[in-house]
Amino acid sequence: MKTFSIGGVHPHDSKISANAAIESFPIPEVAYISMGQHLGAPAEPVVAPGDKVKVGQLIANANGFISAPVHSSVSGTVKGIEIIKDLAGNPCKAVVITVEGDEWVETIDRSEEIVRDIKLDSKAIIDRIKECGVVGLGGATFPTNVKLSPPPGKKAEFLIINGAECEPYLTSDYRVLIEMPEQVLIGAAIMMKALNVTQGFVGIEENKPEAIRIMTEKAKAYPQIKIVSLKKKYPQGGEKQLIDAVVGRKVPSMGLPIDTGAVVQNVGTALAVYEAVQKNKPLFEGIMTITGECCPQQKNYKHRVGTPLSKMIEAVGGVPEAAAKAISGGPMMGKAIANLDAPTLKGSSSVLFLTEEQTKRKEESNCIRCGKCIEACPMGLEPYLLNKLAKAGRMDDLEENKIYDCIECGCCLFTCPAYVPLLDTIRLAKANVMKIMRSRPPKK
Amino acid sequence: MKKLLVSPSPHIHGKENTKSLMRDVVIALLPTVAVSIYCFGLSALKLALVGVLACVAIEYVIAKFVLKTKVTICDYSAVITGLLLALNVPINTPWWVLVIGSIVAIGVAKMTFGGLGQNLFNPALVGRVFLLISFPVIMTDWSVPAETLFDGVSGATPLGIVKEGLAQGLTLSQIYEANNFSYAQMLFTRIGSAGEISAIALLLGFVYLLVRRVIRPHITLSIWATVFVFSGILWLCNPEQFTDPIFNLLTGGMLLGSIFMATDYVTSPMEPKGMVIFGVGIGIITILIREFGAYPEGISFAILIMNATVPLINMFCKPKRFGKEAK
Numbered sequence: 001m002k003t004f005s006i007g008g009v010h011p012h013d014s015k016i017s018a019n020a021a022i023e024s025f026p027i028p029e030v031a032y033i034s035m036g037q038h039l040g041a042p043a044e045p046v047v048a049p050g051d052k053v054k055v056g057q058l059i060a061n062a063n064g065f066i067s068a069p070v071h072s073s074v075s076g077t078v079k080g081i082e083i084i085k086d087l088a089g090n091p092c093k094a095v096v097i098t099v100e101g102d103e104w105v106e107t108i109d110r111s112e113e114i115v116r117d118i119k120l121d122s123k124a125i126i127d128r129i130k131e132c133g134v135v136g137l138g139g140a141t142f143p144t145n146v147k148l149s150p151p152p153g154k155k156a157e158f159l160i161i162n163g164a165e166c167e168p169y170l171t172s173d174y175r176v177l178i179e180m181p182e183q184v185l186i187g188a189a190i191m192m193k194a195l196n197v198t199q200g201f202v203g204i205e206e207n208k209p210e211a212i213r214i215m216t217e218k219a220k221a222y223p224q225i226k227i228v229s230l231k232k233k234y235p236q237g238g239e240k241q242l243i244d245a246v247v248g249r250k251v252p253s254m255g256l257p258i259d260t261g262a263v264v265q266n267v268g269t270a271l272a273v274y275e276a277v278q279k280n281k282p283l284f285e286g287i288m289t290i291t292g293e294c295c296p297q298q299k300n301y302k303h304r305v306g307t308p309l310s311k312m313i314e315a316v317g318g319v320p321e322a323a324a325k326a327i328s329g330g331p332m333m334g335k336a337i338a339n340l341d342a343p344t345l346k347g348s349s350s351v352l353f354l355t356e357e358q359t360k361r362k363e364e365s366n367c368i369r370c371g372k373c374i375e376a377c378p379m380g381l382e383p384y385l386l387n388k389l390a391k392a393g394r395m396d397d398l399e400e401n402k403i404y405d406c407i408e409c410g411c412c413l414f415t416c417p418a419y420v421p422l423l424d425t426i427r428l429a430k431a432n433v434m435k436i437m438r439s440r441p442p443k444k
Numbered sequence: 445m446k447k448l449l450v451s452p453s454p455h456i457h458g459k460e461n462t463k464s465l466m467r468d469v470v471i472a473l474l475p476t477v478a479v480s481i482y483c484f485g486l487s488a489l490k491l492a493l494v495g496v497l498a499c500v501a502i503e504y505v506i507a508k509f510v511l512k513t514k515v516t517i518c519d520y521s522a523v524i525t526g527l528l529l530a531l532n533v534p535i536n537t538p539w540w541v542l543v544i545g546s547i548v549a550i551g552v553a554k555m556t557f558g559g560l561g562q563n564l565f566n567p568a569l570v571g572r573v574f575l576l577i578s579f580p581v582i583m584t585d586w587s588v589p590a591e592t593l594f595d596g597v598s599g600a601t602p603l604g605i606v607k608e609g610l611a612q613g614l615t616l617s618q619i620y621e622a623n624n625f626s627y628a629q630m631l632f633t634r635i636g637s638a639g640e641i642s643a644i645a646l647l648l649g650f651v652y653l654l655v656r657r658v659i660r661p662h663i664t665l666s667i668w669a670t671v672f673v674f675s676g677i678l679w680l681c682n683p684e685q686f687t688d689p690i691f692n693l694l695t696g697g698m699l700l701g702s703i704f705m706a707t708d709y710v711t712s713p714m715e716p717k718g719m720v721i722f723g724v725g726i727g728i729i730t731i732l733i734r735e736f737g738a739y740p741e742g743i744s745f746a747i748l749i750m751n752a753t754v755p756l757i758n759m760f761c762k763p764k765r766f767g768k769e770a771k
Contacts, residue, residue: 334453336451362461365516366558414458418461423454424452
């Protein structure tokens with residue numbers, strides 16, 4: 001069984017929503033479509049209050065190289081361009097649309113039929129992906145077209161589709177893999193054509209045997225794509241870990257995946273690419289898991305981007321009585337939700353409810369130097385040391401000990417028997433060290 | 445509306461904590477304690493209770509009234525120190541000697557440095573060595589109480605007999621013959637402190653610690669390998685002068701020390717390469733003391749000496765980083 005070479009932890013996988021088939025969530029009465037749906041500069045609105053929009057119509061342009069356009073997920077009238085609060089409670093710009101009916105832009109192919117033939121050429125594919133506002137749906141929401149255009153001097157050798165879904169609880173990628181396996185494979189084939197590579201892999205963790213079975217069956221028609229079964233171990237789906245596990249190459253320190261010849265895309269992204277290129281459908285829908293042991297219903301919803309989270313939470317019976325924390329994303333790397341009225345984004349993957357017992361931080365005690373954080377770190381760092389150096393403010397020693405390599409996966413804090421908040425201090429110190437590193441004049 | 449928590453990731457935590465790990469060490473020591481009670485009777489139970497109670501009480505008093513910090517006696521670490529100390533002294537040790545040992549172990553070696561996690565040297569070993577130097581007669585009196593399993597047996601430990609015999613100019617075969625040594629005897633019952641009498645019970649504890657992933661095997665195995673190889677070379681050079689490797693592995697505090705003392709988290713290296721260096725050092729120093737030193741047994745000193753090198757080892761032994769250096 002393939003896996004990454006160092007570190008990792010084994011949280012209970014808790015995939016309790018795995019058997020809930022994807023359901024379309026009702027279109028909301030008002031959609032709040034955020035301009036900050038992606039990594040990079042927020043998009044620039046091109047609609048004005050009072051404008052009529054259709055589903056799939058462009059409402060905001062990309063604003064710079066690392067940015068992506070935004071399309072309306074609903075039809076209706078633009079109520080205004082407002083400042084709303086995002087998940088964390090921070091202000092962000094959003095186009096607010098009052099929904100009237102469900103009228104789609106005519107160019108979108110809404111048929112159920114699977115389009116297998118890839119007509120566009122490499123450049124046209126990348127342009128289409130860019131126009132459709134496709135971003136990476138594995139968490140970082142990095143514009144997909146940028147990832148598919150390696151910088152000069154670098155050459156892609158293969159594509160890896162990330163189906164590891166190593167975070168506990170999350171099941172949206174799993175549902176896509178078993179309900180729309182061919183679309184994912186065609187999406188992968190499209191990206192391989194765009195990158196001009198002949199080798200593709202889909203990495204899936206062994207705790208999803210059904211997905212591995214179905215994908216292996218369907219992949220028979222796509223001889224260039226291999227389904228790779230991976231050991232269940234967190235963070236198997238980390239980009240650097242996945243490349244290591246699947247092809248045994250290691251991304252250099254401070255390097256990019258492309259330095260190993262790999263381009264990694266998420267399962268959800270492959271589906272979005274398929275829909276953009278074959279169906280001419282911009283990215284305005286997403287799949288979200290609503291879950292948690294304390295949540296009375298487990299759901300996998302297909303939602304229109306801009307649906308308030310609170311609507312979805314109401315549909316499963318409101319915030320559960322026992323819930324102490326709501327998390328957007330998985331329990332290892334997701335963000336705690338401060339504002340339940342925030343709208344969904346392209347990259348939203350879940351609302352996870354955890355009880356106080358499951359999530360409350362225990363009181364910190366002395367480090368007992370057990371070395372378990374070193375054993376757990378998938379980047380081969382020494383979290384206990386970084387924590388100590390960070391508290392002492394020793395920036396040069398932090399750099400010497402490669403704090404910038406930290407992927408913030410949370411393994412150290414997960415495993416620490418003394419509940420030392422290792423990642424909290426390391427995250428903060430890492431940002432400061434990287435600021436100092438960036439402020440230096442570039443080396444000749 | 446109900447208030448929800450907002451805090452940074454990760455939002456879940458593994459099942460292990462300091463208390464559960466320390467409790468596992470106590471559980472791993474139970475077979476050894478049980479065998480000592482079986483062999484030595486109530487005296488062994490009394491020693492264990494005195495050791496544990498003294499260590500816990502001293503930690504409580506110091507934390508509560510001297511340092512005025514949070515009392516952490518519930519984390520089982522003082523229990524381990526007390527148990528290890530009790531298992532490390534001869535069965536006839538008076539209770540007040542053990543209490544003095546506990547004061548040194550917890551008061552001097554642990555709390556002075558700031559409590560759990562801060563000490564440089566293994567507290568139980570500091571306590572034991574302090575007693576060995578301060579009460580040499582009591583600490584080497586291996587006679588056993590009358591009501592025990594080995595009724596009437598008394599005398600020195602195998603290591604002591606060998607050292608004595610060699611000093612009198614005897615050869616090893618003469619010593620072995622005169623004392624009826626056999627490996628079978630070493631594997632289970634023999635003369636020594638409560639923690640030294642059963643290799644099988646100690647190995648059972650070792651397996652438990654490994655299975656529960658409390659410790660990694662590097663330190664213990666590298667000590668064994670070093671002892672085996674180093675004493676093996678000496679033995680091959682002169683089998684009448686130097687004891688054989690198996691004898692060295694099974695006698696004295698070798699197993700108790702290599703399984704339970706050298707692997708103490710706080711006072712051992714944190715990274716596998718460092719663990720191996722640490723273990724090799726302990727192995728070499730132990731054999732040097734046993735074969736060439738004045739004391740018959742050397743593992744306590746060896747561990748304490750290597751404890752002092754741990755900060756240096758931690759500084760130089762870095763884990764293997766992911767990926768090559770940035771260009």
